[in-house]
Amino acid sequence: MFRVAVLGASGFIGSRTVEMLHLGGLAEVRPVVRRVARLARLSRFDLDCRIADGFDPSALSAALRGCDMVVHAIAGDPRTIVGTLAPVYHAAHAGGVRRLIYLSTACVHGQAPAPGTDENSPLRRGQLLSYNTAKVRAERILRRLRRRGDVEVVFLRPGIVFGPRSPWVTNFVTDLLRGQAYMVNEGRGICNSTYVDNLVHAVYRAMTTDGIDGEAFLIGDTEEITWADFYRPFAEALGYDLRDVHRVPPCPAGRIWRERLEALRAARPVQALCSLVPHRVRLAALRSSRTSPWDPPPLPVPRATLEMSLLHQCCYKLPTEKAKRLLGYEPIVSFAEGCRRTIAWLAFVGYPVVEASSWLYSHSLPAALQEATHG
Amino acid sequence: MRVGLVGCGAVSAQYYTPALQALQQSGMLQVVALFDPNPERAATLNRSFPRAARLDRFARLADTGAELAIIASPPRYHAEQTIGALEAGLAVLCEKPMALTVAEGRAMIAAAEAASRVLAVGLLRRFFPATRTIRDALSRGLIGDVVSFSFCEGNDFHWPVASPDFFRKDIAYGGVLLDIGVHALDLLLWWWGQPDEIRYQDDAMGGVEVNCRLQLRFSRGLRGEIRLSREWPLLNEYVIRGTKGWIRWEVNEADRVQIGLAGSRYILDAALYEGDEKQPALLRPAENFHRSFIAQLRNVVAAVRGHEPLCVSGEEGLRSVALIEHCYRHRTCMSMPWLSESEYRRARTLNAS
Numbered sequence: 022m023f024r025v026a027v028l029g030a031s032g033f034i035g036s037r038t039v040e041m042l043h044l045g046g047l048a049e050v051r052p053v054v055r056r057v058a059r060l061a062r063l064s065r066f067d068l069d070c071r072i073a074d075g076f077d078p079s080a081l082s083a084a085l086r087g088c089d090m091v092v093h094a095i096a097g098d099p100r101t102i103v104g105t106l107a108p109v110y111h112a113a114h115a116g117g118v119r120r121l122i123y124l125s126t127a128c129v130h131g132q133a134p135a136p137g138t139d140e141n142s143p144l145r146r147g148q149l150l151s152y153n154t155a156k157v158r159a160e161r162i163l164r165r166l167r168r169r170g171d172v173e174v175v176f177l178r179p180g181i182v183f184g185p186r187s188p189w190v191t192n193f194v195t196d197l198l199r200g201q202a203y204m205v206n207e208g209r210g211i212c213n214s215t216y217v218d219n220l221v222h223a224v225y226r227a228m229t230t231d232g233i234d235g236e237a238f239l240i241g242d243t244e245e246i247t248w249a250d251f252y253r254p255f256a257e258a259l260g261y262d263l264r265d266v267h268r269v270p271p272c273p274a275g276r277i278w279r280e281r282l283e284a285l286r287a288a289r290p291v292q293a294l295c296s297l298v299p300h301r302v303r304l305a306a307l308r309s310s311r312t313s314p315w316d317p318p319p320l321p322v323p324r325a326t327l328e329m330s331l332l333h334q335c336c337y338k339l340p341t342e343k344a345k346r347l348l349g350y351e352p353i354v355s356f357a358e359g360c361r362r363t364i365a366w367l368a369f370v371g372y373p374v375v376e377a378s379s380w381l382y383s384h385s386l387p388a389a390l391q392e393a394t395h396g
Numbered sequence: 397m398r399v400g401l402v403g404c405g406a407v408s409a410q411y412y413t414p415a416l417q418a419l420q421q422s423g424m425l426q427v428v429a430l431f432d433p434n435p436e437r438a439a440t441l442n443r444s445f446p447r448a449a450r451l452d453r454f455a456r457l458a459d460t461g462a463e464l465a466i467i468a469s470p471p472r473y474h475a476e477q478t479i480g481a482l483e484a485g486l487a488v489l490c491e492k493p494m495a496l497t498v499a500e501g502r503a504m505i506a507a508a509e510a511a512s513r514v515l516a517v518g519l520l521r522r523f524f525p526a527t528r529t530i531r532d533a534l535s536r537g538l539i540g541d542v543v544s545f546s547f548c549e550g551n552d553f554h555w556p557v558a559s560p561d562f563f564r565k566d567i568a569y570g571g572v573l574l575d576i577g578v579h580a581l582d583l584l585l586w587w588w589g590q591p592d593e594i595r596y597q598d599d600a601m602g603g604v605e606v607n608c609r610l611q612l613r614f615s616r617g618l619r620g621e622i623r624l625s626r627e628w629p630l631l632n633e634y635v636i637r638g639t640k641g642w643i644r645w646e647v648n649e650a651d652r653v654q655i656g657l658a659g660s661r662y663i664l665d666a667a668l669y670e671g672d673e674k675q676p677a678l679l680r681p682a683e684n685f686h687r688s689f690i691a692q693l694r695n696v697v698a699a700v701r702g703h704e705p706l707c708v709s710g711e712e713g714l715r716s717v718a719l720i721e722h723c724y725r726h727r728t729c730m731s732m733p734w735l736s737e738s739e740y741r742r743a744r745t746l747n748a749s
Contacts, residue, residue, distance in 0.1 A: 040735075040739070041739070044601070044735065044738075044739040044742045044743060045736075045738070045739060045742075046742070057557050057558065057559065057560055057562070057563075058553055058554055058555060058556065058557055059553075060560055060563045061552075061553030061563065061606060061626045061627055062553070062606060062626075062627040063563075063603075064563035064564075064571060064603045064604050064606060065571075065599050065600055065601050065602075065603045065604070065605070065606045066601050066602050066603045066746075067565065067601075067602030067603050068602075068603075070560065070563075072560065184734065185734045186628070218736075362733060362734040363734070365733030365734060366733065366734045368733075369607075369730075369731075369732070369733065369734075370550075370625065370628045370630065371548060371550075371623065371630045371631055
């Protein structure tokens with residue numbers, strides 16, 4: 022059995038990777054987290070856990086020494102995405118690691134990729150979302166590091182990864198409970214879903230398949246589903262109808278600039294300048310913005326973010342043929358089963374699930390999914 | 397009163413230090429000694445108590461003239477250090493959980509009796525005005541006969557622990573039940589006494605439990621559930637339902653409770669005040685979370701002086717330890733519905749081992 026270090030092991034994908042590899046007896050797992058408190062979730066297992074910040078070369082070297090494989094599942098802002106790569110790669114090199122599996126994202130092709138997009142499509146650096154640009158940069162940096170180092174690199178590009186603890190699910194459910202859930206485009210856009218177990222299965226295949234150094238693979242579920250299909254099981258599990266979800270227009274291009282200006286206005290130096298405005302002027306501005314006590318309480322209507330606007334307008338199901346051909350990847354969990362497990366987890370952590378499994382047999386499922394569910 | 401603080405980790409830095417400083421300023425006590433095997437941590441706290449001696453060995457505590465030892469070290473040291481302090485003639489306030497096992501707890505109580513010294517246990521929530529109000533409301537039948545309860549407590553873990561030992565089964569002995577659950581069980585025992593039946597499940601798979609669930613039944617037909625998590629924010633509320641209404645308490649809201657009366661359209665969201673039994677006047681806001689720490693220390697000092705009864709004795713502290721020990725002995729594996737069948741089989745094997 023080979024030994025694998027999982028970086029970012031306390032996160033949504035990292036923790037399920039540890040759980041599946043360990044409980045499945047697939048590998049000897051060494052979880053790596055950035056600080057002691059992040060061990061809490063992993064402490065259910067008796068594992069050789071290590072503490073190493075992704076920016077700390079010496080701590081990483083100690084953590085990765087003796088491992089055959091490294092899974093890079095560190096999440097974070099663009100600085101973290103890009104800045105952890107060289108320290109991790111060099112530590113893996115020094116520690117004798119054979120291969121690094123990098124969890125990239127399908128968003129390197131944009132949130133709404135053009136029809137025909139596949140792994141060979143060129144990646145654009147200057148994308149609207151800084152996350153996408155950082156992930157594109159990350160892949161390029163790792164390719165450069167590979168040219169000078171011995172550690173093989175494999176890139177996995179999953180779509181919308183969902184499952185227990187997934188922000189795609191918990192954010193939607195939280196918004197729903199607050200009356201703030203929304204869909205753009207009536208939820209008709211394609212959701213390139215990836216149940217987390219399918220991604221971990223791809224990780225395992227990427228660790229055990231020869232001759233794939235430098236390759237990138239799109240990873241996703243078998244089923245083609247829309248965003249409405251994606252949200253419906255979770256809404257119904259909580260006793261909501263998808264009709265309760267706000268329909269909102271996409272984020273207009275002009276608002277992106279307005280949002281950037283808002284952020285600039287809120288910045289500390291700008292606020293310091295604002296404080297120079299006479300007190301009476303500021304007070305008058307504040308009074309004019311107040312509502313009357315006779316007004317009914319406002320009903321907030323959510324506004325679509327740029328990211329969700331683009332995702333909800335996606336009209337292309339990303340292909341996984343290359344992963345099937347070279348990795349032997351085949352999704353091990355259907356979308357319906359993934360939803361069932363995720364809903365059961367929502368109940369496990371106390372979300373007000375009405376009935377965890379009733380939606381599975383409801384008429385609202387697309388026929389293809391009902392077939393998948395009933396085998 | 398001369399006080400020695402044993403263990404200079406997060407709980408001492410965040411809670412005991414400001415509480416002790418406040419009482420030191422009022423002249424009630426003086427911190428004379430600090431002990432921690434990690435000299436850096438002791439040095440950090442020494443800045444808050446510059447006149448306190450930094451001890452290199454625990455055994456030197458008695459030489460400092462301390463009358464009260466606060467044991468705030470990791471739970472695995474509680475028994476040894478408490479007994480050591482009692483045998484040296486000091487009174488002790490021991491942080492929760494009082495001990496890892498009932499046997500340890502009994503030895504601590506025996507040591508206190510042999511030395512004729514006070515042994516107090518730091519179960520802070522007993523000092524919250526909210527939990528005291530709930531106790532009064534229950535005993536006076538404000539919501540009628542209590543039928544059921546649901547205690548839900550959990551968060552993404554962010555306590556600034558210094559060492560991975562905190563999470564190791566062979567060193568820490570337990571997980572969320574021992575750490576947070578001890579509070580819930582203590583309140584449960586304080587409000588209703590010993591349950592008749594306990595069913596306990598957790599998700600430990602070779603390590604310590606991160607999630608757990610207790611189902612309890614009492615002789616009067618009262619049933620309820622406690623759900624704890626160290627990895628995910630739960631509702632963080634205690635709800636008690638009775639025949640005439642319900643009480644809801646948000647975890648660690650020391651000075652606030654909510655009460656709903658059956659048939660009423662409105663809910664009472666009450667901020668607590670200290671008052672006078674004779675006339676309905678709000679004298680001053682009740683103690684908040686932080687000031688409850690001070691109230692706890694005041695009670696211990698007064699009890700050591702013989703001025704008032706001790707609120708949480710060693711015997712009281714031992715009751716929740718006994719329940720925890722029972723739970724660990726009879727643990728079964730929680731349902732983890734996201735696991736595949738083969739994974740869950742393996743999980744159950746690890747949970748039972």
